[in-house]
Amino acid sequence: MSKYNFDEIVTRRHTGCVKWDEPRPLSIEGEDVIPLWVADMDFKAAPAIQEAVIKRAQHGVYGYTVVEDDYFDAVISWFKRRHQWDIHREEIIYTTGVVPAMSVAVKALTMPGEKVLILSPDYNCFFSSIRNNGCEVLESILSPVGNTFEVDWHDFEAKCADEKTTVFLLCNPHNPTGRVWTKEELARMNDICMKHHVKVVSDEIHCELVMPGHRFQPFAAVSEACRQNSVVLNSPSKSFNIAGLQAANIICSQPEWRHRLDRAVNINEVCDLNPFGPVALKAAYNDSEDWIDELNSYLWSNYQMVCDYAKEHLPQWKVSQLQGTYLLWIDITATGMTAQTYADHLLRDYHVWVNPGTMYGPQSGEGYIRLNIACPQSLLKEALERIKE
Known part of the structure; x- marks a missing residue:
């Protein structure tokens, strides 16, 4: 049984959060954008960290x-x-x-x-x-x-x-x-x-x-x-x-x-x-060593879910093997779109925010997107459902 609840939805919008509150490309507005871009997790910090920070804050x-x-x-x-x-x-x-x-x-x-x-x-x-x-x-x-x-x-x-x-x-x-x-x-x-x-x-x-x-x-x-x-x-x-x-x-x-x-x-x-x-x-x-071990297990299950979902519903995706990090590198050349066009398409039409691969090398990143899977599985699944559309 899990000791930590990584399925918890933590509301981060309107907290001065880069991932959720930074102005979006294409001037996309609305409260329903799912941000899977910057390398930042939507999970609360380990309890020991929260307690230590609160104790220090109480000093005043x-x-x-x-x-x-x-x-x-x-x-x-x-x-x-x-x-x-x-x-x-x-x-x-x-x-x-x-x-x-x-x-x-x-x-x-x-x-x-x-x-x-x-x-x-x-x-x-x-x-x-x-x-x-x-x-x-x-x-x-x-x-x-x-x-x-x-x-x-x-x-x-x-x-x-x-x-x-x-x-x-x-x-x-x-x-x-x-x-x-x-x-x-x-x-x-x-x-x-x-x-x-x-x-x-x-x-x-x-x-x-x-x-x-x-x-x-x-x-x-x-x-x-x-x-x-x-x-x-x-x-x-x-x-x-x-x-x-x-x-x-x-x-x-x-x-x-x-x-x-x-x-x-x-x-x-x-x-x-x-x-x-x-x-x-x-x-x-x-x-917090047990927290990081459980986190990695959760991230692995998110990765497996993306792979299974892509195999069934997103045949134009080729998901690279995830050995480390929580960032998926996905070949989207089969869509016929450039990385930037595809990322813009997902954000503008389906309100899913991912990174175009060209951010990481104009030549080497073309034909790829980067997808952050460090979020509750329900949120990730909703993003995948939108992308399937």
Whole structure:
């Protein structure tokens, strides 16, 4: 029997919620739009997190916040216990979010005009973070193999060998394709990167969202070589649905890089946490492990429902294998529409809001949509019924 009720419908509209309240494309109005776009869950946070935040709020004073030792202890304990990764206290730099951390890493480890390699299609903020720091995006396009995706190793090495490529920005697990990279794949990435003097920055924000039969592998825990050649970005924000509380960590074992990262954190003014971020992180990592396990089971059942429904009612969809995250990457080329036209069609005519794949790479994302399944199953089924129409 379930301990947590992920079927509960939580009204989020008119709460200043990006997912539900942000102005819609095409100026679509009305209260009946089902948003399956931004990577945000429609589930309440784990009870331990809610209780910790309420207790802190009851204090009544919300001033500047010191991040204390028990914050670092929670991070270290979680990743050791859950992922067999030994993190040292001095390796952790806290900041407000993984996207700010990404910009910090690019600023610290590159010079303007250099190239940053990504595996495309890729999280849309990768493109903006790279360009905002004066660098050039270099895409190695993933190869579709069956109903999943693999690295084109020949192309990946050729892009690493470019003399202007200095950083490889990795999404692990991968958004939007849902890949969970294996230990062997990560080791091979690092071998190629080290051969060509390319540093690795690994965004691991989705690390707790892993489906049955797969295991998340922290990049820095693959080998000592990976540890020494990487900067890892992580946060409980995505997995525990607490992005608005803004707490994330940059983890790096190289003292010289760490000095540059710390300097960039201060230059970008993302060095202070609010009073609620640390208490939420501690409650997540110390007291909510059973919640994340049950969440993953629920997400897996949502994924299976989409696959079964598409097989019966949406033959023009080809749903990619979901290994991690709660974001489905769906090939819609059989509809004969472009990604943007199809997404617009669903929103305008059926009030279902999804992301066009071209957000994640103009070339690599064409012919795909991204669908967020982190919502009560009844809401997801209603969206599918509308799409079937």
